Amino acid sequence: MPLSDNQKERLRQILLRDYQHESHRIDRLQSGSFGQTRTDTLGELSAYDQHPADTASEYYERERDQAAALEGKRQLRDIERALTELAHKDYGSCVVCGKEIDFSRLLLVPTAVMCRGCAARYGHKRNM
């Protein structure tokens, strides 16, 4: 059964909420208060003593945050694509077999582009 307008609206709300949530997370990861606090803490520490271990873990945390921010941006693009498709009525069909993707699956993964069967066969990436 094709998605009803109500179902589409529900999915649109989920996508918009995810989008907001994700952009805020990226903001925090990239700069914002976290980075500031971290630099201050680091500055105080090195004023008293040198802590190479602390500096290294700071560095890795920052690297990890950057990687998480990149992954987040990829998700934002997926969400944007899903929202565009939702507006143009070509949303919710499997890109492999063309069948309609179950509404229950779309509720869990609104950016899904494959049905359950194809996703299981062709890989288990989150959005596939």
Ligand SMILES: [Zn+2]
């Ligand atoms: Zn399929």
